[in-house]
Amino acid sequence: MTKCLTCTCNASIPAGAFTAAGAQPVRALCRGDVEQFRAASHQGGPLLVGCTQEAAFFEELANREDSPAELRFVNLREYAGWSAEGAQSGPKIAALLAMAAMPAPAPIASIDLESQGSLLIIGPAAVALDWATRLKDELDVAVLATEGAKLPSRRDFPLWDGRGVSVKGHLGAFEVSWRNASPIDLELCTGC
Numbered sequence: 380m381t382k383c384l385t386c387t388c389n390a391s392i393p394a395g396a397f398t399a400a401g402a403q404p405v406r407a408l409c410r411g412d413v414e415q416f417r418a419a420s421h422q423g424g425p426l427l428v429g430c431t432q433e434a435a436f437f438e439e440l441a442n443r444e445d446s447p448a449e450l451r452f453v454n455l456r457e458y459a460g461w462s463a464e465g466a467q468s469g470p471k472i473a474a475l476l477a478m479a480a481m482p483a484p485a486p487i488a489s490i491d492l493e494s495q496g497s498l499l500i501i502g503p504a505a506v507a508l509d510w511a512t513r514l515k516d517e518l519d520v521a522v523l524a525t526e527g528a529k530l531p532s533r534r535d536f537p538l539w540d541g542r543g544v545s546v547k548g549h550l551g552a553f554e555v556s557w558r559n560a561s562p563i564d565l566e567l568c569t570g571c
Contacts, residue, residue, distance in 0.1 A: 381480040382419050384408055385429035385455060385472075392460030392468075399469025400476060402429070409433040416440065423447035427480050429455040429472075453479035492551045499555065501525060501544060511536055523557060530561070 386408035387394050397404040405412035408430065419426055420441050426448040428437055434452045441450055453475050459468040497519045500507045504524035508531070511520045521537040524530060525544055541557030548554055 381425040381427050381451075382422065383427045383429065383476055383480065384416060384419055385476075386412065388430070388456050388460070392456060393466040395466055396460060396468045396472055399467075400473035402472065402476065404429075409436055413440070417444065420444065420446035420448040420450075425449045425451060425480070427451045427453060427476065429453055429476065432456070451479055490549070490551070495519075497521075499523065501546070501555070504530060504540070508538075511538075523555065 383402060385397050385402045385404040387397070387404045387406055389407050389410075392404075394404055405415050408416055408428070416428070416437060417440070420437075421444070423446075428434070428450065429452075430437075431452045431454040434450075437452075438450060440446075441448060455472055455475055458475055459465070459471040462468065498514060499521045500510050500514075501523045503526040504522075507522045507524055511522045512535075514520050515536050519536075521539075523539045523541050523544065525541060530538060530540055539557070539559070540561040542560050543558040545556045546553055
């Protein structure tokens with residue numbers, strides 16, 4: 380369970396807002412009440428601190444004391460307490476604390492990409508051709524038009540008119556297949 384520490388930032392946030400959020404604030408967590416942080420940080424586990432301004436101070440203190448706590452921070456002062464409605468910000472403070480206490484999302488798998496400067500634009504002819512014209516001087520552009528429009532007879536880049544388009548793979552390593560809609564376009568894009 381996440382332990383939560385909040386403070387009224389030297390009474391600049393109404394204490395009643397924290398009470399309404401179910402939190403028990405101290406007056407100055409980063410100064411006069413720093414022992415509260417020290418004690419909580421030595422317990423280990425997730426520790427949520429309702430202050431981002433002093434995050435570096437708290438991290439340095441935790442590191443200096445070899446704290447096993449997993450520190451997290453949330454900005455309650457600017458996002459809720461310091462406003463004309465600060466005294467009524469209890470529900471917002473409760474929501475901010477709940478969001479910050481949620482488990483961190485699992486890391487997202489990623490792949491390294493290296494651009495070779497090639498771009499295949501797939502889409503309605505008018506839009507795809509417009510983008511291809513804009514980008515043809517910067518990239519090696521090809522177009523697969525998916526909706527009928529009169530295709531230009533002059534071609535400054537490879538251009539196909541296709542239906543039933545299928546794209547498999549991922550960015551940087553994909554295969555495209557389609558049913559040719561123009562009898563004169565016999566080229567196929569393989570290994571794009």
